[in-house]
Amino acid sequence: MSSSSENLSSVGASYSGMSNYGKSETITSTIVVDSGKTYDGKGITIIASGMGDGSQAENQEPIFKLKEGATLKNVIIASPGCDGVHVYGNNTVDNVTWEDVGEDALTVKGSSSADAGTINISNCTASAATDKLFQCNAPCKVYFSNIKANDIGKFVRQNGGTSYKCEWYINNCTIDKVKDSIARTDSKSTKCYYKNLTVTNCTTWWKFPSSSQVSTY
Incomplete structure (x- = not known):
């Protein structure tokens, strides 16, 4: 998905507080959002460098790691998508755009014995996922x-x-x-x-x- 305002609004996103729209930030390591905290990108585009090539290769780094109860909103994730967003339970993800999904857009982490609770994912757009969006x-x-999802392998997949x-x-x-x-x-x-x-x-x-x-x- 391009970063035009038309596309941003196509899933019902609000422009209120989007002061970083049109700006970008290059990161070289995962952004960690602590338990109960909110990362509001205010429309910023995040570009990963040295964290993976956005292919289906394993062991790429996530762009974001949301600890239990954390929230992510108003972010555009540019190519390479690396391993997207990792969530650890009871998380909210709102108004996130994956312009070119990497290994996955978002993964609910844990194990078969660890209940991750409830995850709310809304007002998001994702394109070009070779395999799955949500794991x-x-x-x-x-x-x-x-x-809105376009050109994907699967929308959601259980391990x-x-x-x-x-x-x-x-x-x-x-x-x-x-x-x-x-x-x-x-x-x-x-x-x-x-x-x-x-x-x-x-x-x-x-x-x-x-x-x-x-x-x-």
């Missing part, structure tokens, strides 16, 4: 609202071969050019709920062990 590596509940439970709520999202699926899991306990979902150029929407795991709400 869940721990049990969690994720609310996706007002998101392959895992059986823990995730709950995904997909609301008012527009998704185009999907190579694999909207949502995919190997777990028989994970559930996906959706409404107001517009999907184009996608052969298979859901890859779940059972169709009963997906429903409208």
Whole structure:
């Protein structure tokens, strides 16, 4: 996605407080947002240097690490996307643009025994994800609202071969050019709920062990 004001507003973003729009900052290490804190970029573009090439190579560094309860908002992540945003539970991500998704746009971190709580992701735009946008590596509940995604492999994916439970709520999202699926899991306990979902150029929407795991709400 380009950084035009038209595209920024296309997912309902507010211009209030966007004093850094049109400005950029180059970083060489992950920006850590401490527990309970908020990083408000006010529209700034973040460019990573020396943290990864934005391919599917493993061990790239994340642009942002959100500790438990942290919030990220009003940020444009430029290419290379590296390993995107890592969240550690009960986080909010609002009005973030991934211009060119790297390994993943956002990963819910943890393990099968560590519940990451609730993640709210809203008013975001993401483009050019070779594989997935959102990866869940721990049990969690994720609310996706007002998101535009284009040219992706998958919208959301649970770590392959895992059986823990995730709950995904997909609301008012527009998704185009999907190579694999909207949502995919190997777990028989994970559930996906959706409404107001517009999907184009996608052969298979859901890859779940059972169709009963997906429903409208």
